[in-house]
Amino acid sequence: MKEPMNSYEQIVLDVSDEGERLLEDRLIQRGDVQRVIHHAEATGKKLVHRGTGRALAFYRPKSVTYWVEYSQNGEVFRVFTAYSHRMVLKSSGSTKEWVKSGAGSDWHCDQCRTPLEVQTVRLQYMQSIFPINLPACSGCGFILIDEELAIGKVAEAEQALEDK
């Protein structure tokens, strides 16, 4: 008898060949991508880009946070990119205490219907906390880690802390 499918497994993905290679290189499973999209669509916690209309969302099933940029066409979800990081995002107390830099973002919070603003938030990894300026939603505390940051500085910091 066939095992019943988890609900996230019913998410239909459209991934290009290039996308498949990217997922493979980054050790991201299709199931991880499906979980991110399923979680985003079920909860409404996602960002939407002002220009492209694409969605960006994350999900952290265990010790890794997965991000997926996607668009929906009927029942099919087209995947543009996916990346991951292990570092945990922590806001420093209330979002009201965040220090705004005055800079905006092309992403807006779909749930709060507000554009993200660049502000000082805190990233935590193991015992270390780093204040950093990132686009975030003052309404719900959604912090955007973009692809460049995740595969660049965040990956470097994770590596440096592990090597200690």
Ligand SMILES: [Zn+2]
């Ligand atoms: Zn929000």
